[in-house]
Amino acid sequence: MKKNCLEIVRQKCESCQGCALAKNRNNVVFSDGDASTARIVLIGEAPGEMEDETGRPFVGRAGQLLTEFLSDAGISRDKDLYIINTVKCRPPENRVPTDEEKAACRKFLDAQIDIIKPDAIILCGATALKSFVNLDKKQTISKVRGQWMTITVDGVDYKAMTIFHPSYLLRNHSMAEGSPRRLMQQDLKNIKDTILPDVNHVDDVTSDNNVAFGSLVSA
Numbered sequence: 001m002k003k004n005c006l007e008i009v010r011q012k013c014e015s016c017q018g019c020a021l022a023k024n025r026n027n028v029v030f031s032d033g034d035a036s037t038a039r040i041v042l043i044g045e046a047p048g049e050m051e052d053e054t055g056r057p058f059v060g061r062a063g064q065l066l067t068e069f070l071s072d073a074g075i076s077r078d079k080d081l082y083i084i085n086t087v088k089c090r091p092p093e094n095r096v097p098t099d100e101e102k103a104a105c106r107k108f109l110d111a112q113i114d115i116i117k118p119d120a121i122i123l124c125g126a127t128a129l130k131s132f133v134n135l136d137k138k139q140t141i142s143k144v145r146g147q148w149m150t151i152t153v154d155g156v157d158y159k160a161m162t163i164f165h166p167s168y169l170l171r172n173h174s175m176a177e178g179s180p181r182r183l184m185q186q187d188l189k190n191i192k193d194t195i196l197p198d199v200n201h202v203d204d205v206t207s208d209n210n211v212a213f214g215s216l217v218s219a
């Protein structure tokens, strides 16, 4: 049912000419992840070059880093997350999408959340955060990240947390206490422990597809 509804939205999105970003796109970047198993929606900013080429979100260097952080926290990108962007077409030179572009694309974002009805939403980076929260001047992503909050989409309240965008982490390599990478680890562990306490992907390798390996491990 979810997949059917999402497919209808995807088809509308792929033919969308709702803003100027349609002109130069190679692909509409609609989503990644398994809608039937995902309990968390992760929202990024916009497709970059690799995403535009492949039609998948978060597949460039930043996406690979995000996948590693998720995996370290015990969160499966493929099973636990449904990954989407604030806008579905690549802005020129990877600039931040304008308010007009975000507004034009909002119907797809809201529809995706409404169909998935996740247990939680991860707002990845400032653009995703500002799409749902009006920040006052003193509130920066560094101050807001890591805090659970409630956001409302189409009249439904969702538990949400902001995390750093992985492109920021590509420029900050330190793993020292209090560094952005260390805070990212903490935030994803908090999300895993709060939303997915029952999930253990170590078990996945001992599934029916891995009978021999399962016997070996349990011996």
Ligand code: SF4
Residues within 6 Å of the ligand: 013, 016, 017, 018, 019, 020, 021, 022, 028, 087, 088, 089, 101, 104, 105
């Ligand atoms: S960014 Fe969104 S609104 Fe703009 S053309 Fe692409 S799908 Fe349509």
